[in-house]
Amino acid sequence: MDGIRELNLKCNYIEDYLDLGKVEFKILRLELNGQPFDFQPGQFVMLAMEDYPLWQDKAKLKWTSMSIASTPLEKEYLEFCMTIKSTPGFSKHVGDTINVGVPMLVKGPYGRFILDQGAGRIAFIATGSGIAPIMGMIRTLAAIGYEKPFDLYYGFRNSNQFLYREELLSIVKSHPNFKIHTTISRDDPSWKGRHGYVQTLIEPAGFDGINETQFYICGNPAMVDDIKKLLAAKGAKPEQVRTEQWA
Numbered sequence: 001m002d003g004i005r006e007l008n009l010k011c012n013y014i015e016d017y018l019d020l021g022k023v024e025f026k027i028l029r030l031e032l033n034g035q036p037f038d039f040q041p042g043q044f045v046m047l048a049m050e051d052y053p054l055w056q057d058k059a060k061l062k063w064t065s066m067s068i069a070s071t072p073l074e075k076e077y078l079e080f081c082m083t084i085k086s087t088p089g090f091s092k093h094v095g096d097t098i099n100v101g102v103p104m105l106v107k108g109p110y111g112r113f114i115l116d117q118g119a120g121r122i123a124f125i126a127t128g129s130g131i132a133p134i135m136g137m138i139r140t141l142a143a144i145g146y147e148k149p150f151d152l153y154y155g156f157r158n159s160n161q162f163l164y165r166e167e168l169l170s171i172v173k174s175h176p177n178f179k180i181h182t183t184i185s186r187d188d189p190s191w192k193g194r195h196g197y198v199q200t201l202i203e204p205a206g207f208d209g210i211n212e213t214q215f216y217i218c219g220n221p222a223m224v225d226d227i228k229k230l231l232a233a234k235g236a237k238p239e240q241v242r243t244e245q246w247a
């Protein structure tokens with residue numbers, strides 16, 4: 001396929017999000033080290049590690065899809081935001097073995113979940129690590145000084161799982177046309193905001209000028225399905241709604 005590259009990149013940054021003492025998410029950066037890697041905000045790559053082969057055929061690597069959370073305007077590194085599962089699989093292997101300096105193989109870019117920078121209003125809807133490709137889009141809009149309104153509706157379990165909290169709040173401060181709406185789905189006495197699934201943020205939302213709004217939804221398949229139905233009931237046409245999903 002045109003434009004697909006395969007690179008061997010070293011991890012140069014790791015940030016852990018812990019909940020009840022367990023690492024639930026990792027933000028990882030892979031250093032590009034001067035190598036160009038063209039992609040569009042929202043696209044994904046395939047990641048592999050040389051010490052993680054397929055169970056069925058140890059001569060082959062296990063490749064796993066991962067959205068790029070950084071903006072293409074960032075030339076120093078590619079960033080990923082990964083849910084770390086406790087069951088055997090690629091993410092557990094990353095959780096157990098990744099360190100600064102450890103190499104990863106990157107193949108891509110792929111995908112049609114791509115930011116349309118010529119759109120009018122934009123509404124992003126995410127749950128959990130579904131923020132990853134959307135972060136790449138929001139960072140791009142912030143960097144280019146997008147002049148139309150763009151909003152993020154973000155649902156996560158509790159305040160420990162509010163990924164990119166500081167960065168998102170600082171974009172809100174510096175970009176008056178960017179707003180975030182958050183909700184948690186589990187008990188958390190320290191949370192002073194809304195409770196409920198992200199669907200409860202979308203149900204009452206008016207979306208001024210819904211016909212001029214482009215929607216991007218990313219998260220688990222049940223949420224994506226619910227939100228698509230809610231938006232359709234509000235009058236959004238299928239071509240206004242782009243989705244990416246994983247379990």
Ligand SMILES: Cc1cc2nc3c(=O)[nH]c(=O)nc-3n(C[C@H](O)[C@H](O)[C@H](O)COP(=O)(O)OP(=O)(O)OC[C@H]3O[C@@H](n4cnc5c(N)ncnc54)[C@H](O)[C@@H]3O)c2cc1C
Binds near residue numbers: 246
């Ligand atoms: C387009 C796209 C973008 C995505 N972006 C993100 C993202 O930004 N962040 C994120 O957290 N997730 C993302 N995902 C989900 C990610 O690809 C994995 O599916 C997810 O991390 C599941 O975790 P895992 O560790 O079980 O993964 P995997 O290891 O890929 O497991 C998935 C399946 O493969 C099997 N499997 C695991 N290891 C092996 C092996 N060695 N040999 C054979 N089979 C094996 C497992 O049993 C399981 O059924 C994305 C998915 C897609 C499709």
